[in-house]
Amino acid sequence: MKTEDAPAAEKLTVGKNYVRNRGLMGIALFLGWLILFFMGLSISSSKLKPLDTDGHVIWETLWLYALTFTPTNTALLAALAGVIGGWPVTSVPLTKNLILTLMRWITIRSNTGVWFT
Numbered sequence: 001m002k003t004e005d006a007p008a009a010e011k012l013t014v015g016k017n018y019v020r021n022r023g024l025m026g027i028a029l030f031l032g033w034l035i036l037f038f039m040g041l042s043i044s045s046s047k048l049k050p051l052d053t054d055g056h057v058i059w060e061t062l063w064l065y066a067l068t069f070t071p072t073n074t075a076l077l078a079a080l081a082g083v084i085g086g087w088p089v090t091s092v093p094l095t096k097n098l099i100l101t102l103m104r105w106i107t108i109r110s111n112t113g114v115w116f117t
Contacts, residue, residue, distance in 0.1 A: 022087075025087070026084065029084050030084055033080045039067055044068070050062040050065045
């Protein structure tokens with residue numbers, strides 16, 4: 001097969017959406033981490049009763065109890081932090097430019113010794 005017979009490469013329009021969606025997913029993961037963190041701080045799991053008097057599970061309360069109970073809350077926060085830490089947000093142009101701008105600002109300020117004017 002000659003190269004002239006090969007189909008022309010199509011423009012990939014999926015790439016922009018993929019990068020934008022990846023950035024939005026990173027933001028959503030971080031917001032989820034914050035919500036879970038503040039739930040663990042503000043809701044006391046000791047006041048929640050996941051079982052009724054007969055020993056039956058109250059599902060609505062059980063989920064809230066599991067999210068705010070310190071060991072499970074900490075485990076979920078650690079798992080989310082690991083996912084966020086490995087999330088490729090630096091490939092998103094806006095985030096990458098923001099990180100590079102901050103790095104340049106810190107480098108310039110640390111070299112000159114003047115942090116704020």
